[in-house]
Structure formats: structure tokens, C-alpha cells
Amino acid sequence: MQTAIFTTLLVASLLFFAWSVYRRLSLVLLGLPEERFDQPGRRLSEMFLYAFGQLRVIKKPFGLNHFVIFWSFVILAIANGEFLVNGVFPSLSLALLPEGLHRALLVAFDVVSLLTLFAIALSFVRRIVVRPPQLDSLYVKGRSPEAFAILSFIALLMLAYFGMHGAIIAQGREAAASAMPVSTVVAAWLTHAGVDLTLVESVSWWVHALVLIAFICFLPLSKHMHILTAIPNCYFGALNWPATQPRETFEKGAVYGVGSVERFTWKDLFDSFSCTECGRCQSVCPASITGKPLNPRQVVHAIKTNLLENGPALKDGRKGTLPLIGDEGEGTNTEDAIWSCTTCGACMEACPVLIEQMPKIVKMRRHLVETESKFPEELLNLFENMEQRSNPWGIAPGERAKWVSTLPVKPFVAGETEYLLYVGCAGSFDSRAKQVTVALATVLNAAGVSWGILGKDEKCCGDSLRRLGNEYLFDKMAKENVEIFRERGVAKVITLCPHCLTTLKNDYRQYGLELEVVHQSELIADLIKKGRIKLDGSEKSLGKIAYHDPCYLGRHNDIFEAPRTVVQAVTGSAPQEAERHGRNSFCCGAGGGRMWMEEFIGDRVNHTRVDELLAEKPDTVCVACPYCMTMMEDGLKDRGAGEVKVRDVVEVLAEGLLHKKG
Amino acid sequence: MLVVVCVKQVPDTTQVQIDPVTNTLIREGVPFIVNPYDTHAVEQALRFKDRYGCRVVAISMGPPNAEATLRKALAQGADRAVLLSDRVFGGADTLATSKVLAAAIERLAQEDEVGVVICGKQTIDGDTAQVGPGIATRLDFAQLTLVDRVDELDLSARRIKVSRKLEGRHEHVEAPLPVLLTVVRELNRPRYPTVAMRLESADAQVEVWDNSVLGLDVNTIGLKGSPTWVSRIFSPERAKGEMLGDGAHDPEGAAQLLIDKMIEKDLLAL
Structure with missing residues (x-):
């Protein structure tokens, strides 16, 4: 009788499970195609590291x-599998395995179940007592009935496991009792308490059975679906750090960017089903932290909600009714949120299951700019200046090489000059950044590096345009630049700015241009290492130096050590680290085209960052990016700390060379 | 009803230099842009289109490559573009230019009624602000210059109410249609063309009219019809500046000196 009831319930729940999973995952197929099936070897290793190794989780x-x-x-999946099979076919059980293996498994089940009970208890404490703020967002609450239901289910399952096995042992029916230390203790309690052991056994069995069945039904309807999707999501994750965005094809009748949920790729949609709502992305997002309406978790949640809501209509070939971009509401992203992103990548660095939040935001920007022509009004000038004069300020292109003045600077000629110094717009036009350019030129000459510039033929790389979603213009400028680089036979490039670096290195690759691009900090660190620049490590004029990692140098391009070794070589000591540094560094607020936008909502990102740096009581803040330079200088002045100097890493080096003894 | 918007392709004057020997503009390598004021004129025309369903025709007099400027108006949403291009139009001053543009508008009026003509307040290369008023005079239209706000266009009563931005004051004025407006930057924020519109306009037809279409007397247009001649262009010599104060060692003193100077020159009001 028990077997019949259980079998019926199990079969029904499995059918429901299959149907629910199909209903959800088939929605993923509504997305556009995207290649994520290449390099299975590398993908498997990522999956083992991040999914099974939980590499990000345990950070x-x-x-x-x-x-x-x-x-x-994972381990109890074997125990639960046995339970389900045994419930349908009572003659089948793990006892059929070789004795040693069976006993080993039983020990593991017992120990692991106890550990889980502790872990669940801690989870309850965390949610009820500790309440870390990142657990909650606008539509998702850490203390939701769903979250507590899942935790209770797991706890109940463990308790029922021990109740059942304890009762069996107490009745002397377990041959392998000596392999079940925890259950044996439970058996002793039960015996001591003098309860009806057969009743405990059957109640525990049914609780165990019903919780498992409930879990099977509930899982694909809840955030717990990540149990099914997180592992494949790690397999399908981006193999290279997604510092760049995919290209678009411009032809009549084409649609640009993502204005409705089915315009995302299948992987974007799959990401949304993999989110467990841990909130780590929101706890590192500069926009979220400074009170902007953007929350990367919210973006992913909105995609999932929108897909579930509009999915059925979309499957029938009709249009969805819930807008993806619009007024505040669950399942919709506001324009303010979309424009708040600095593309710093902190969210992607934090996500334990490798969800790629930032490119999704840029895709929605593309829709706003390219299809709707809707963007913050200050960007109109930027777009026009970029299109007409190939620089963000709209300064005459003829003035690009004015910084050269009386310096001995040569034009780049393939075969005669080794490196092209791609100065970039800031280095060419911004008066503070021009000082950095001059410092670099002086250092390069002193070290005998062979380099040249394109002068007034240099054009903007287009970084801001791409991050702001103006892909049409970026595409045009990228093609022009690729053409110039090919024509001039450029192979090795030094950039001053990490944004130029990432664009030339990672974005232009999509146009078939493979350049050897180095950031100036890498090059000068290498020159020091090779002894082509000699320092005595005694420079003290800059006092205590705190280093701020630019997002596009560090997180996006893995350059963490070079600037630090330069500071070390000049001053004899490593720079002071801010609380958030290296891979977890905090944005200055200017990336993703935010440099050119007003910051009306919340605190200013640069103020938050400057406050953090000031806590280290530095005399000098060392940066390696012209945007960071502007943001740090402005932030320090706003905070009344104008006496703290801001220096680019190459300026620190120049200072060291200037004061070097002998 | 047609709304005709006049646009001009101009050299990007921030990049123009004057040849000190010949006293002429060095145009070589200087990119052309749409006259900035005209972009606001186009936007106003498109707003009339959005609101009242008028058809917008963009016209321009210039060399064949001025087509790019018209294409931009098409990308923003103009329905039709006409380039007035003929060697006999060349070398024109503001009088001759306004004659050609007025003739083109009259020609358009044979197809449909022209209710409003919109021009930028002036072009950044000539800076005369005469062509708009010249067209209005020749067409016998009411003219409202320096418009910074359109309050009402009443098509049934055939009247328009606008605000004019004058030095230190605003003027609220009303005129009957047909009317010619010249507009200032404060009027609006020009729309940014969508990618679809850009691609669409890239293949769109820009009509080219030469004098055989307009049939004007060649002695009244172009260089021959221009009573004004440019005898010399030059950059005024700037008097050499002087260093005042010691900003490096006494920034406050230097700032005070600067403020005093500005008050003295009446650049700062107290």
C-alpha cells in the first residue's frame, strides 16, 4: 500500500517537475543564438572550478x-536517490553494494547530514539575526517565505533521515549500524525516551518522502532552480573576461540592441534562471552603493520576471505586454538604472555562477540609443563631437599633437619606430592628462625606447561610444582606426589610457586586428626590470602613496602588478592599498561613458572612492588612467583634501628619475 | 501643408585657419558640418510634422557635396530633400542666395501650399543673418527672427505665436501664415537620428535642381548678381597679454587681482 501511494506521488511529482522545467527552460530558446559550445575542455575545467569547486562562493x-x-x-543525492528507488522497488538498496563501499557511504551520509543541519541553522541565524544588507533588493527579499521554506525543507529532510535511521537502529534492524555514528546516538535517545519506534520510523519515512516530493515540485518554480542551472551556467560562461560587447550588423530592416526580452541571447536568458539572488553583485556595484537606481541583481531578476510573464505570448508569436525598459516595476528596467552603469565589471567579478550582468546593460543601452534615440541630453554633444571631430570635447583634430611642443617626438613610421604611442583623446587634449603624456614621452626617450605618434591623424578609439551603446558610431570609428593601423603597418602599441588599451586590444580583435598592445605602466615596469631605467628607490617627495586600480586596467585587463612595482622601485616601498583593491577595486565613477554624464542621483561615486582612499591617510593618490585622474582630483577637492596629490604612475616614475642621486 | 527648412553646409570654423599671405580661408582638409543653427531649424520643422502632420522639405544651395547635409536632415525625419546646385549659383552673396532659395520655395509652392519656412538665425561661416529675412522679403512672408520658443501654430486661424530672444529681453509676437522663422539654439534640442533612419537616408533620393528648373536670370544670381564683394579676410591682431601677480606663490592675491581687473573692465557686476 505504502509503495503504491509513494510510487503514484513520485511519478506525479516527476511529471510535474519535467513539465515545469520544460516550461521554463524552453523560454530560454526564445533568445537569439550565441556561440557557447566551443572549447569543451576549457569549459569543463571552468565548470569544475566554479561550480563544483565553488571558487567564487568561498571568497x-x-x-x-x-x-x-x-x-x-551532492553526496546526499546518492542517499536520496536510494530512498526514491527503494520506495518504488523495496528490494533495491545500497546494501547491495560491496560491504566496504556501503559502510563508507553510510558514514558519509550521517556526517554530512549533521553538517548540513548546522549549516542550515547558521543560514537561519544569518537571515534572522545578522541580516546582511545585500540579501534584500526591491523585489527580492532575503527573508522571503520562499527562502525560509527552502531552508526548512532541507532541515526537515535531515531530521527525518536521522529519525528514520535512528528508529531502525533502535529496533535492531540495521546491520550496518556501526557505520552510522549520528543515527546511533539518535537511536539511543529514542530508546531512552521510550517512544513508539515503529511510529517514529514510519512518520519519519513519510516526512522524508513528502519533503523530497515537495522539493521536486517546488524546485523548478523557485530561485532554487539554480540547482539545475548553475552548473551548466558555469560551463557556458564567457571564456574570456567579457570586457567587450558583441558586434552588430548594420543593414536595412535589422533591429539593434535589446528592447524586449526575446532580443537577448539564450545565454542571457539562461543567466537569469541561474541567479540565486545572493546579492553579491549589488554589494560591490558602485551604482547600487551610491544610491543609484541600478542594481545588477535587479537587472537579472527583471529579465527572468519579464521572460516568465511575456514568454507564453512570445511562444505563440505574439508580443509581450510587460515592457523590458520602462517605468519602475517588477520585470522592467528603468532608463535611469540602465544609464547608471559604469561598466566597471565588479558585478561579474563577484557572481559565483558567472552571470554576465554588464553586457546585458550595454545591450539595452544600444536599444535606447540606436532604435529609440533616447539618452541623457548631455550625451548628444558627446555623440556629435565624436562623429564630427573624433574626440569627446569637440576640439579641432588639428590640435591633437599640440602637447608635443618642443619635445623631441617623431612620427610613427613602420620599420623605423618600434612602438606606436597611441596618445588617446585625454592625453592629447585634457590639460592635466597632457602632463602625463609629456612625462611618458620623457621617460620613453630617457630609456631609449623607439616610438612615434600618428599626430593629427590619430582618431578617438571609440571606447565611450561602445559602452554607451552607440555601436553604430563605434563601428564606424573602429573600422577607420583599423584601416589606419593596417595602412601604417602598426604592430606594437603603447597606450596611456586603459580605455584605449582595452578597445585596441579586446574590441578591435573583433575586426580582425591583432595588435600587441601594452599599457604604459606595463612597459615602464618592464624597462625597470630590464635595467633600462635605473632608480635608487629613495624618492620621498610624494610621501605615502595609495594606489587606485583603474577598472579597465585591473579587472578588465589583469594588470595589477606593473603599477605597483613601479611605485615600489621609485619609493622603495609598496604602495598603500585601499580597502577595496586589485580585483575587487572600486570604480572612480567615470567608466562606461559616465565620464561624459551628469551624476544627479545619490552620492557621487568618486566621493565614495576618495573617502575610502583618504582613510589610508595618503600624501599622494597614484592612478593609471586619465578618467580616474579627473575623478580623484575632483573628489579630493570636493572633500577638502586638495593637498593630497594625484599622480599617474609614470609621473611617479618621472619624479623618481628627477631626484635620483647621481 | 509644407514646412520648408533651409540648411547650409559650412566648414567647421573651429578648424579653419586664415592664410596670412593670401588672406583667404584655408579650407583644405577642413571637414564640413551642418550649420549648427540649422539643426535647430530642422528639429522645429520635424516637431511641426509630428504635431500637425505637415510634410517637411529640406532645401540647401551649395556644391554637389552639400548633399551630405541634406541627407542628415532626411535621417532625422525630413520627407524630401532638394539640393540647389548649379555653377551659375556659385559665388553668391546673401542677396543672390536668398533669390535662389526664394525661387525654389515658390517652385515647391506650386505643388503644395508652403505655410512655414524655417532657417537658422545665421550661418557660422558668414555670420550675416541676412538670408532668412531676404527670403521672407522676396516671398512677401511675415518674418519672425531669433525665435526661441514656438507657443502656438493655429492652422485653422492661420496664425503663429512665438517668443523672440532679443538682447536682455524676450518679445512675444504673433504673425499670420505664411511665415518665415529664423531660430536660435535655445529653441530645442535636435533629435539624434536612429540607426534605421540613417540607413534609410543613405539610399534616399536627394533631388538636384539647377537653374533650368528655377529659370532665373543668370545676371541676377551667383557672382554676377552679388553686389557685395569680400575684399579681405583677416584675424585681428591680439594685443600681447601681460603677467600680473604671482599665482604660484600668492594664489589669493592673483585671484583678487583678476577680480579687480574684471570689475574694471565691466565683465563682473557687483
Whole structure:
């Protein structure tokens, strides 16, 4: 009788499970195609590292708790599998395995179940007592009934496991009792308490059975679906750090960017089903932290909600009714949120399951700019200046090489000059950044590097345009630049600005241009290492130096050490680190085209960053990006700390060379 | 009803230099742009189109490559573009230019009624602000110059109410249609063309009319019909500046000196 009822319930729940999973995952197929099936070897290793190794999860101390729950789940999947099979076919059980293996498994089940109970208890404490702020966002609450239901289910499952096995042991029916230390203790309690052991056994069995069945039904309807999607999501994750965005094809009748949910790729949609709502992205996002309406978790949640809402209509070939971009509401992203992103990539660095939030935001910007022509009004000038004069300020292109003045600077000629120094717009036109250019030129000459410039033929790389979603204009400028580089036979490039670096290195690759691009900090660190620049490590005029990692140098292009070694070589000591540094550094607020936009909402990102740097009581803030330079200088002045100097890393080096003894 | 908007392709004057020997503009390598004031004129025309469903025709007099300027108006949403291009139109001053543009508008009026003509307040290369009023005079239209706000266009009563931006004051005025407006930057924010519109306009037809279409007497247009001649262009010599104060060691003193100077020159009001 028990077997019949259980079998019926199990079959029904499995059918429901299959149907629910199909209903959700088939929505993913509404997305556009995207190649994520290449390099299976590398993908498998990423999957093992991030999904099974929980590499990102355990970066936070509490992640250990999830690590325990995850691995318990994997191990207990065997126990639960046995339970389900045994429930339908009572003659089948793990006892059929070789004795040693069976006993080993039983020990593992017992220990792991106990660990899970502890972990679940800690999770309750965290949600009820500790309440970390990142657990909550506008539409998703950490203390939701759903979250508590899932935790209770797991706890109940463990308790029922021990109840059932304890009762069996107490009745003397478990041959392998000696392999079940925890259950044996439970058995002793039960015996001591003098309860009806057969009743405990059957109640525990049914609780275990019903919780498992409920779990099977509930799982694909809840955020717990990440159990199914997180592992493949790590497999399909971007193999290279997604610092860049995909190209678009411009032809009549084409649609640009993402204005409705089915315009995302299948992987974007799959990402949304993989989010567990841990909130790590929101806890590192400069926009979220400074009170802007953008929250990367919210963006992913909006995609999922929108897809679930509009999916059925879209499947029938009708249009969805819930807008993807519009007024505040669940399942919709506001324009303010979309424009708040600095594309710093902190969210993508934090996500334990490799969700790519930032490119999704840029795709929505593309829709706004290219299809709707809707963007913050200050960007109109930027777009016009870029199109007409190939620089953000609209300064006459003829003035690009004015910084050269009386310096001995040669034009780049392939075969005669080794490197092209791609000065970039800031280095050419911004008066503060021009000082950095002059410092670099002086240092390069002193070290005997062979380099030249394009002068007034240099054009803007188009970084801001691409991050702002003006892909049409970016495409035009990229093609022009690629053409110039090919024509002039450029192979090796030095950039002053990390934004030029990433664009020339990562974005132009999509146009078939492979350049050897180095950031100036890498080159000068290398020159120091090779002894072509000699320093005595005694420079003290800059006092205590704190280093600020530019997002596009560090996180986006993995250059963390070079600027630090330069500071070390000049001053004899490593720079002071801000609380958030290296891979976890905090944006200056100017990336993603935010340099050219007003910041009306919330605190200013640069103020937040400057406050953090000031906590280290530096005399000098060292940067390696002209945008960071502007943001730090402005921020320090706003905070009444104008006496703190801001220096580019090459200026620090120049200072060292200037004062070097002998 | 047609709204005709006049646009001009101009050299990007921020990049123009004057040849000190010949006293002429060095135009070589200088990119052309749409006269900035004209972009606001186009936007106003498109707003009339959006609101009242008028058809917008963009016209321009210039060499064949001025087509790019008209294409931009098409990308923004103009329905039709006509380039007035003929060697006999060349070398024209403001009088001759306004004659050609007025003739083209009259020609358009044979097809449909022209209710409003819109021009930028002036071009950044000539800076005369005469062509708009010249067209209005020749067409016998009411003329409202320096418009910074359109309050009402009443098509049934055939009247328009606008605000004019004058030095230190605003003027609210009303005129009957047909009317010619010249507009200032404050009027609006020009729309940014969508990619679809850009691609569409890239293949769109820009009509080219030469004098055989307009049939004007060649002695009244172009260089021959221009009573004004430019005898010399030059950059005024700037008097050499002087260094005042010591900003490096006494920034406050230097700032005070600057403020005093500005008050003395009546650049700062107290």
C-alpha cells in the first residue's frame, strides 16, 4: 500500500517537475543564438572550478556554509536517490553494494547530514539575526517565505533521515549500524525516551518522502532552480573576461540592441534562471552603493520576471505586454538604472555562477540609443563631437599633437619606430592628462625606447561610444582606426589610457586586428626590470602613496602588478592599498561613458572612492588612467583634501628619475 | 501643408585657419558640418510634422557635396530633400542666395501650399543673418527672427505665436501664415537620428535642381548678381597679454587681482 501511494506521488511529482522545467527552460530558446559550445575542455575545467569547486562562493567567509550545503547535496543525492528507488522497488538498496563501499557511504551520509543541519541553522541565524544588507533588493527579499521554506525543507529532510535511521537502529534492524555514528546516538535517545519506534520510523519515512516530493515540485518554480542551472551556467560562461560587447550588423530592416526580452541571447536568458539572488553583485556595484537606481541583481531578476510573464505570448508569436525598459516595476528596467552603469565589471567579478550582468546593460543601452534615440541630453554633444571631430570635447583634430611642443617626438613610421604611442583623446587634449603624456614621452626617450605618434591623424578609439551603446558610431570609428593601423603597418602599441588599451586590444580583435598592445605602466615596469631605467628607490617627495586600480586596467585587463612595482622601485616601498583593491577595486565613477554624464542621483561615486582612499591617510593618490585622474582630483577637492596629490604612475616614475642621486 | 527648412553646409570654423599671405580661408582638409543653427531649424520643422502632420522639405544651395547635409536632415525625419546646385549659383552673396532659395520655395509652392519656412538665425561661416529675412522679403512672408520658443501654430486661424530672444529681453509676437522663422539654439534640442533612419537616408533620393528648373536670370544670381564683394579676410591682431601677480606663490592675491581687473573692465557686476 505504502509503495503504491509513494510510487503514484513520485511519478506525479516527476511529471510535474519535467513539465515545469520544460516550461521554463524552453523560454530560454526564445533568445537569439550565441556561440557557447566551443572549447569543451576549457569549459569543463571552468565548470569544475566554479561550480563544483565553488571558487567564487568561498571568497566570502559565509560562502563556506554554502560549500558545505552544496557538497552535502551532492553526496546526499546518492542517499536520496536510494530512498526514491527503494520506495518504488523495496528490494533495491545500497546494501547491495560491496560491504566496504556501503559502510563508507553510510558514514558519509550521517556526517554530512549533521553538517548540513548546522549549516542550515547558521543560514537561519544569518537571515534572522545578522541580516546582511545585500540579501534584500526591491523585489527580492532575503527573508522571503520562499527562502525560509527552502531552508526548512532541507532541515526537515535531515531530521527525518536521522529519525528514520535512528528508529531502525533502535529496533535492531540495521546491520550496518556501526557505520552510522549520528543515527546511533539518535537511536539511543529514542530508546531512552521510550517512544513508539515503529511510529517514529514510519512518520519519519513519510516526512522524508513528502519533503523530497515537495522539493521536486517546488524546485523548478523557485530561485532554487539554480540547482539545475548553475552548473551548466558555469560551463557556458564567457571564456574570456567579457570586457567587450558583441558586434552588430548594420543593414536595412535589422533591429539593434535589446528592447524586449526575446532580443537577448539564450545565454542571457539562461543567466537569469541561474541567479540565486545572493546579492553579491549589488554589494560591490558602485551604482547600487551610491544610491543609484541600478542594481545588477535587479537587472537579472527583471529579465527572468519579464521572460516568465511575456514568454507564453512570445511562444505563440505574439508580443509581450510587460515592457523590458520602462517605468519602475517588477520585470522592467528603468532608463535611469540602465544609464547608471559604469561598466566597471565588479558585478561579474563577484557572481559565483558567472552571470554576465554588464553586457546585458550595454545591450539595452544600444536599444535606447540606436532604435529609440533616447539618452541623457548631455550625451548628444558627446555623440556629435565624436562623429564630427573624433574626440569627446569637440576640439579641432588639428590640435591633437599640440602637447608635443618642443619635445623631441617623431612620427610613427613602420620599420623605423618600434612602438606606436597611441596618445588617446585625454592625453592629447585634457590639460592635466597632457602632463602625463609629456612625462611618458620623457621617460620613453630617457630609456631609449623607439616610438612615434600618428599626430593629427590619430582618431578617438571609440571606447565611450561602445559602452554607451552607440555601436553604430563605434563601428564606424573602429573600422577607420583599423584601416589606419593596417595602412601604417602598426604592430606594437603603447597606450596611456586603459580605455584605449582595452578597445585596441579586446574590441578591435573583433575586426580582425591583432595588435600587441601594452599599457604604459606595463612597459615602464618592464624597462625597470630590464635595467633600462635605473632608480635608487629613495624618492620621498610624494610621501605615502595609495594606489587606485583603474577598472579597465585591473579587472578588465589583469594588470595589477606593473603599477605597483613601479611605485615600489621609485619609493622603495609598496604602495598603500585601499580597502577595496586589485580585483575587487572600486570604480572612480567615470567608466562606461559616465565620464561624459551628469551624476544627479545619490552620492557621487568618486566621493565614495576618495573617502575610502583618504582613510589610508595618503600624501599622494597614484592612478593609471586619465578618467580616474579627473575623478580623484575632483573628489579630493570636493572633500577638502586638495593637498593630497594625484599622480599617474609614470609621473611617479618621472619624479623618481628627477631626484635620483647621481 | 509644407514646412520648408533651409540648411547650409559650412566648414567647421573651429578648424579653419586664415592664410596670412593670401588672406583667404584655408579650407583644405577642413571637414564640413551642418550649420549648427540649422539643426535647430530642422528639429522645429520635424516637431511641426509630428504635431500637425505637415510634410517637411529640406532645401540647401551649395556644391554637389552639400548633399551630405541634406541627407542628415532626411535621417532625422525630413520627407524630401532638394539640393540647389548649379555653377551659375556659385559665388553668391546673401542677396543672390536668398533669390535662389526664394525661387525654389515658390517652385515647391506650386505643388503644395508652403505655410512655414524655417532657417537658422545665421550661418557660422558668414555670420550675416541676412538670408532668412531676404527670403521672407522676396516671398512677401511675415518674418519672425531669433525665435526661441514656438507657443502656438493655429492652422485653422492661420496664425503663429512665438517668443523672440532679443538682447536682455524676450518679445512675444504673433504673425499670420505664411511665415518665415529664423531660430536660435535655445529653441530645442535636435533629435539624434536612429540607426534605421540613417540607413534609410543613405539610399534616399536627394533631388538636384539647377537653374533650368528655377529659370532665373543668370545676371541676377551667383557672382554676377552679388553686389557685395569680400575684399579681405583677416584675424585681428591680439594685443600681447601681460603677467600680473604671482599665482604660484600668492594664489589669493592673483585671484583678487583678476577680480579687480574684471570689475574694471565691466565683465563682473557687483
